[in-house]
Structures are given as structure tokens and as C-alpha cells.
Amino acid sequence: xxxxxxxxxxxxxxxxxxxxxxxxxxxxxxxxxxxxxxxxxxxxxxxxxxxxxxxxxxxxxxxxxxxxxxxxxxxxxxxxxxxxxxxxxxxxxxxxxxxxxxxxxxxxxxxxxxxxxxxxxxxxxxxxxxxxxxxxxxxxxxxxxxxxxxxxxxxxxxxxxxxxxxxxxxxxxxxxxxxxxxxxxxxxxxxxxxxxxxxxxxxxxxxxxxxxxxxxxxxxxxxxxxxxxxxxxx
Amino acid sequence: xxxxxxxxxxxxxxxxxxxxxxxxxxxxxxxxxxxxxxxxxxxxxxxxxxxxxxxxxxxxxxxxxxxxxxxxxxxxxxxxxxxxxxxxxxxxxxxxxxxxxxxxxxxxxxxxxxxxxxxxxxxxxxxxxxxxxxxxxxxxxxxxxxxxxxxxxxxxxxxxxxxxxxxxxxxxxxxxxxxxxxxxxxxxxxxxxxxxxxxxxxxxxxxxxxxxxxxxxxx
Numbered sequence: 439x440x441x442x443x444x445x446x447x448x449x450x451x452x453x454x455x456x457x458x459x460x461x462x463x464x465x466x467x468x469x470x471x472x473x474x475x476x477x478x479x480x481x482x483x484x485x486x487x488x489x490x491x492x493x494x495x496x497x498x499x500x501x502x503x504x505x506x507x508x509x510x511x512x513x514x515x516x517x518x519x520x521x522x523x524x525x526x527x528x529x530x531x532x533x534x535x536x537x538x539x540x541x542x543x544x545x546x547x548x549x550x551x552x553x554x555x556x557x558x559x560x561x562x563x564x565x566x567x568x569x570x571x572x573x574x575x576x577x578x579x580x581x582x583x584x585x586x587x588x589x590x591x592x593x594x595x596x597x598x599x600x601x602x603x604x605x606x607x608x609x610x611x612x613x614x615x616x617x618x619x620x621x622x623x624x625x626x627x628x629x630x631x632x633x634x635x636x637x638x639x640x641x642x643x644x645x646x647x648x649x650x651x652x653x654x655x656x657x658x659x660x661x662x663x664x665x666x667x668x669x670x671x672x
Numbered sequence: 673x674x675x676x677x678x679x680x681x682x683x684x685x686x687x688x689x690x691x692x693x694x695x696x697x698x699x700x701x702x703x704x705x706x707x708x709x710x711x712x713x714x715x716x717x718x719x720x721x722x723x724x725x726x727x728x729x730x731x732x733x734x735x736x737x738x739x740x741x742x743x744x745x746x747x748x749x750x751x752x753x754x755x756x757x758x759x760x761x762x763x764x765x766x767x768x769x770x771x772x773x774x775x776x777x778x779x780x781x782x783x784x785x786x787x788x789x790x791x792x793x794x795x796x797x798x799x800x801x802x803x804x805x806x807x808x809x810x811x812x813x814x815x816x817x818x819x820x821x822x823x824x825x826x827x828x829x830x831x832x833x834x835x836x837x838x839x840x841x842x843x844x845x846x847x848x849x850x851x852x853x854x855x856x857x858x859x860x861x862x863x864x865x866x867x868x869x870x871x872x873x874x875x876x877x878x879x880x881x882x883x884x885x886x887x888x889x890x891x
Binding site: 504505516518519520522523524526527530531542545546548549552553555556557559560561602605606 | 723724735737738739741742743745746749750761764765767768771772774775776778779780818821824825
């Protein structure tokens, strides 16, 4: 019965018109949405926005996102922006008994998903992303030299954050508990670039539970597939 | 039900975010102050509640939570009724609109507005640091651009997520309340739909009650 239900769900999804995501695949916020689409097996189309040509400031894009940013999203007549809002819409729309990455039906589980989603936004990302900016984005895309002082300060912040993650992940397989969730997926893009595009990937070697959690995530088909497109080493 | 506990000073914007949700759903709660001067936020007792040593933290029986938006959503789900549904998670489109404007507050509105609150109120009054007018001026320019977008949006909808009050609107309360205590409050006069929306929020009993304990220091 489970196999029939799975086939029926897959067929139903294939019959829905593909949703559209607007923005470059390399953007971390676009990737946040894509990893959720991949995880739920939704049909989607990625429409690039011509950043160099100011495509994000043109009227057609501003109609989707009045702040002129990426990603934006369209599902029929539903137009959304803000990557976390889009991602949650996707996870709710395609939710099934087998695939519940928000756990909104369970008060405590949903709260844990929310807590570690907020932690990514307010603690983890602010510690790691300056390192990616200084080591990769600024030199490669803007021809600016790496500001080593910023990198060193961020590494110190990152270590304090990772200590907390290490303690937490020594007690739970995933961030919200023993189930993978939106909280884990939110960490994908930022961590991927930290590992792929900076010289500091071995930082995680000092935090074995964090490292194991990351390697577990990267073994997921969704993240392998997206990582192949995002790698800066191609 | 035993009252839930919120740890942190009631005047803190992120504590107020949680308190306005508790007030809106009519929950019984207790505010337990955390003494920053005495480094209580870094004490072992508090680190158990919030390993990052910040406020607010929250307790409901055995459950301990941190991060104000996560706590707030737990409260709004737990005390949800047919009449009081501030997240709309049962409706795909409505829930998405609540999420969109909650994210806009976090990533666009607040980063433009809060530096003005810090420079004009918090730094001078609480930290003895003089106002950095350059930061204020740059933030005012950013905030004007953001308010233009809000003006267009609120000309079509009574509230941010549609014609119903939601978590998206409540998220804007704490920092905007303090902004109105800075010398730049009159900025909202140039955006009549935004001003009307703000006055609707301020008229709510929950906001009136909390505002009375959050009186901003005069700049």
C-alpha cells in the first residue's frame, strides 16, 4: 500500500505545472529554495536573472519582488519572494506522511525546527559567510584582496558557534531532533561554499559531530546534485 | 495550564516580540528578568535555556526554547483558535504571505530602521555613546526606500499579509515603537497608508498594554 501511495504521489506531482524560481543557481538564497524543491521531488524550472544587466531591477522582476532581490517564485497565480518564505510554501504544499520537513502538526518538533532555522540566520551564517565573501566572492567577482583581519575575526566567531553545534549534535542526529528538517537544509548553501571555496574547510575536523552531520547531509541526493552545479572548482 | 515563562527584560525588543504574541492569544505568562549588568545572561542557568547566552529564552513545562521568532510561533500555534489564528498555517497562500512579510521585517525593514533606534536612543541613553549622525542619515535614506514599498503594498491591503492581522504585523511592533520615540518619528507622515497601518497596530489592547511598560527614554 505504501508503494502505491508513493507512485500516486509522484504521478500527481508530475501532473502539476512546474513551479518557477527566479535567480542564479549559484546564489545561496536561491539554493535554499532549490534544496527544498529537490527534497520534495517537485517539478521546477530555474529562470536566471541577468544580474550584470541589472535584470533584478527591471519592472518584470520588481513585480515579483518589490525589493529587487533574488530569489522570487511563481506557482500559478501565487508570486512570492524571500527564500525562507518560498521554501516553507514548497515544504507545506508537497508535504506528505513520508515527507514532513516542517513538523507543523507537532508543537515541540515544529519549535525545534524553528529554533535552529533562526540560529542559522542569526548566528551560523553571520560567522561563516564573511569568510566566503573575503576568500572567494570579493577576490573572484570584484577583484578585491582578501581582508585577513575580517577572516580571522570571523573564524574566532565560527569556532564559538561550532562549539555549541558540537554539543547539540552530540545529543541529536539532526538539528531539530532525530529527523532531518528544514533547519538542516537551511545550513546547506552557506556551509557548501565555506567548504568548497575557502581554505578553511578543515575547521570542521575539530568538531567531529558537526563534521559527521555535514557529511551525512552531503550524502543526500538533493545536495550532491545541487553541489555539483554550485562548485567553484569546475 | 501553568503560566509559561519568558526570560529577559520586558523593555527588550526581542522579548517584546514574544510578549505581544502572548498578549494577543490571551495566554498566562510570567516575565523573569535577566540582569545583564550582573552578566546573568552568561550564567550556567541561563546558558541551559539559551546556549548562545541571549534573551529571550522561554519555558513551558519541560520545554525550553530560545530565538524570539521561534518562541513566538510556538505560542501562536499552541494557543491558536478559530478566532485567533495569526500564522494561518492551514492555508497555503495566507501562510506564505505571513512568512514573506515576517522575513521582510527581519531582513529589510528592521536593518534600515533599527540603527536609528540604536543611534538616537539606546547608545546615548544606555551606553553613553554619542549619536553617529552619519549612520542615522544613511539609515534614513534606506528606510525611505523601504517605506515606499510598504506604502504601495499597504495601499492594497489593510495589513501586511492581507486583510487580516498576523504575526507579520506584530513583528514590526517593538522596533517601530521605539523608532517613534526618536526625533525622526514624523518620517511616517510622508507614507499615509503606512502611518494608518501603524496606528491600527498601536490601537490594539495588547500593544497598548505592552507599550506602557516600554516607555522609550526621551532623546
